Structures are given as structure tokens and as C-alpha cells.
Amino acid sequence: MKKKSLSLRGSLAMLVAVMVLTGCGQGEEPEGQAEGGQEPPPRPVEVMEMARQDIPLEKSYPSLLRSDDEVTLVARVSGFLEARHYERGQLVEKGDPLFTIEPDLYQATVHEREADLQSAQAELARANRDAQRYEQLLSQNSVSRQQYDQALADQRVAQASVAQAEAALASAHLDLDYSEVTAPVSGMIGLHQVNTGNLVTDGTELATITPLDPLEVRFQLPQRDAFELRQQLSDDTEVSDIGASLRIPALDDREDARLQGRLDFLGSRVDSDTSTVQAAAVFDNPQAAVLPGQFVRVRLDGLKRYDVLAVPEIAVTQGLMGPQVFVLDEDNKARSRTVRLGEVAGPWQIIREGLESGDRVVVGDPAGIEPGIALDPQAFDGDAEEIVEEAQQEADEQQAEQQAGPGEASEGDQGGDEMSADGDDEGAEDA
Secondary structure, eight states: OHHHHHHHHHHHHHHHHHHHHHHHHHSOOOGGGTTTTOOOOOEEEEEEEOOOEEEEOOOEEEEEEEOTTOEEEEOSSOEEEEEEOSOTTOEEOTTOEEEEEOHHHHHHHHHHHHHHHHHHHHHHHHHHHHHHHHHHHHHTTOSOHHHHHHHHHHHHHHHHHHHHHHHHHHHHHHHHHHTEEEOSSOEEEOOOSSOTTOEEOTTOEEEEEEOOSSEEEEEEEEHHHHHHHHHHOOTTOOGGGSEEEEEEOOSSSSOOEEEEEEEEEEOSSOOTTTOEEEEEEEEOOTTOOSOTTOEEEEEETTOEEEEEEEEEGGGOEEETTEEEEEEEOTTSBEEEEEOEEEEEETTEEEEEESOOTTOEEEOSOOTTOOTTOBEEEEEOOSOHHHHHHHHHHHHHHHHHHHHHHHHHHHHHHHHHHHHHHHHHHHHHHHO
16 A cells, blocks of 8 residues: 555646646746846855965974983992892982992901001102202212112102002092992982892993983984975074973873973984984873883974975865866966975975965865855865865864764655555545
């Protein structure tokens, strides 16, 4: 009964369509050509006139987070490790005592060197007196010139012995100081490599101190980025004036950690193997939010491409000959123009070839635009990010409608079927 009703509705619809077309052909023109065959009004689209500009880049570079002042403590003297004065993982300050390596042995050596110095000083005093006495006797012709010269030589030997004893004493003091290992920098100290009571020798690794604030990243800049960055440097701008930001990917559902810092170094030569320039940035890390050894991405603030042509990224479509944009001719009709793309800078797409200054480019949503179609150019306010977001929002809405369409259509069909069924039932009753 339902199929019969549907076919009946279809026949009626066809009959009505034929009658309408016949009536239109006899009486008046179609609605689209109501006024002398005029076409619909041109579609309004945003258009920008191409001009060279400076485009900011949003580029990040992979790097490894490191501590520039990390220190590995090594023993400078030999002896038994008598004491350890810290807890592993502790934050230590510069100058804090960490290890003690048999200081009594080196204190005794200091006393011995002090005695050697006193002996050498006494010998020097005797030699000085002899030299003075021989000088007086020589003036009285009581001694020979040879005896006087020998006295002077003994004096010089005694002076050298004193200098040697002083150097030996200074070395003994150094060894005594090295027997007490102190922190050369502030930071977090790791696990000790040698237990208390073990014998250590000169060069034995003891522990590592890692400063956590500030932290440094070293990375490689493509040579063009380095060149553009150097263009920003002037007489009033230094490398340290260029800001940098750091993003550390989170290990779970929490937000990524971010740090703000500054560029600390920009290399002066290009690596011939990689065509890159070495750079380094420094970041304050007061809360120890991140740790050295993590892989991160660093971004430099204010990096730009200078004197380039660019369009909003949405303006670029894919044509038969490759990437293309639509430009307006003198009659405000769309013409396709094949272009060669450069970098993407946020919402902007840099164009390397295919466009010239003064070209009028369609920057609105290009959907439905074909070559030869008449358009109504509207002024573009220059906010590429906004126009890209609007196009994305429209695309999302259309996709949502397409996904919801079949369900709504099926409900409408069901409603129509029910109405047809009711109509058939009523017709049956009338019959």
C-alpha cells in the first residue's frame, strides 16, 4: 500500500512539473532571467592587492636541554676516602664541603715543607753574611777576587733553595686543600661513585653536580634563518635581546611545560656538511620544572622573512598544474594563476613565484570559484588568521550538516511514508 502511494506521489509531482514548465514557456521567462536575461549578482569575496612585506615566522627547532655548568668531581690527590658530607640528590651551594680524602697525610707533608723552607732560609742568611764580609775584605785586599766570587755564588744558591722550598710548601698546601673536596658550582649532586673507606687516586670520579637554573639548549639554525636573524641585529640590538621560548612535551595528559629565555649565542660560520649555523639559548628554570637531557623544541621570537609576497594559506588551492590562486582581471573576473610556494608562516603562505606586486588575489574561501566567474571584490583587513579560522569553522559546520543529513532525511521519509499510509487508509475508507 505504501509503495503504491509513493509512486502516485511521484506521478503527481512529474505532472505538476510539466504543467509549470509549459506555463512558463507560454507566459513568462524563468526567474533567473526575469529581467532581460541578467545573470545573478557577482559573489562578494575578500581580495588583497599584493605588496611585499615582512612576515613573522613561527618556527621551532629540535634541541637537547643541557646544563652548561655541569661539573664532574674528580679526586686531585690519592688517599683513602674518609668522609662524605652530603646526601645524594641534595641541592648544594658553591663552596660546600663534599668529600674528605686523608687530610692528615697532607698536613704532615705541609709541616715537612715548612721545615725545609726554614732550613733554606737559615742557609740564605749565612750566605748573605759571608757575601758582605768577603766584600769588605776584598776592599782591604785581604781576600782574593776568586774567594769573593765564590761567596756570591753560594748566596745565589741559597736564594734558589729558598724559592724551591717555598714552591714545595705551596704545592703541599694545594694538596692539603685538594684533600677537602668542595662544590665548585651550585646545583643538584648525583650519586657518589666511590664509597667511604675506598682508596682513590688522582683522577678518580667522585660525583656529578648539575645546576638546574639556568638551563641551556644548543641547536642548529638553517643558514637562511641565521641570515634573516642577523638582519634583525643592528647597532642597538644584541644577540641577547632576541627572545626565545621553549616547549617541553608532557609525559601524560598535563599541559606542556613552557619556559621563556633569550638567545645567548649565534655562530659566525656555516657548517659545510649540514648548511646550518650553531646557536644557543639560555632559559631560567627557578622551580626546576624541567631537567637536563630532555629533548625539546625551541622557538625564537621575532624571526621574520623580509620583503616577500604572501597570501592567507586558505587562498591556495590545488590545480591541474599544481598549487594555484585566483586573481581578478580588469573585469573583476576570476583567473587561475599557478604559483610556486615557499614557507608557511602561521596563517600566511609565502609565494616565491607566480605573483607580482599589484596583483589582486582572492583571499576568501575559494570554494565554488571557477575561472571566468564574476566576483564582487571586498576589501581585506589583513587579518589572515581570522579569515583562516572562519573558513575552517564553515568547513566544520558543512561537515556536521553532511553527517546529520542522512539521518534527518530518513526521518522525513518515514514521516512521508506515514502520511502516505494514512492517505491510503483514508482513500480506502472513502471507497
